[in-house]
Amino acid sequence: MNNNKIIKLILTFFFGAFMVFGGANHFLKPEMYFPFFPDFLPKEILNYGAGAIEIVIGVGAFIPKFRKAACLGILILMLMFLPLHIWDVFRDYPAIGTHEAALVRLPIQFLFIAWAWFIYKD
Numbered sequence: 001m002n003n004n005k006i007i008k009l010i011l012t013f014f015f016g017a018f019m020v021f022g023g024a025n026h027f028l029k030p031e032m033y034f035p036f037f038p039d040f041l042p043k044e045i046l047n048y049g050a051g052a053i054e055i056v057i058g059v060g061a062f063i064p065k066f067r068k069a070a071c072l073g074i075l076i077l078m079l080m081f082l083p084l085h086i087w088d089v090f091r092d093y094p095a096i097g098t099h100e101a102a103l104v105r106l107p108i109q110f111l112f113i114a115w116a117w118f119i120y121k122d
Helices: 003-028 030-036 043-060 067-090 099-120
Strands: none
Touching: 003 030, 003 043, 003 067, 003 099, 030 043, 043 067, 067 099
16 A cells, blocks of 8 residues: 555544544534524434434444445535535624634635545545
């Protein structure tokens, strides 16, 4: 295995662990995520569903047979979360912290999308 593949595998495992941790956090601290969802959406269902999906695809990143599909799932999930982060920037009261914090989270989401794309692509 060459160095590039080793680096990609390490980044995949790290993102997988990040997803498992983040998914578990949806169950441990659900109130932290509720403000990200607009009031007209079923916050509890979306929160726990997102948490379960994050855990499943995070674990999948560690299993060679499911790694490619899990990385695609991570990419799709990061793209699905992007509108929530954009919406948060323009809200009167951002979900977590200040407008400055929301402005910091937005480019980080783009970084996560690029990272997910990198681990997914061949």
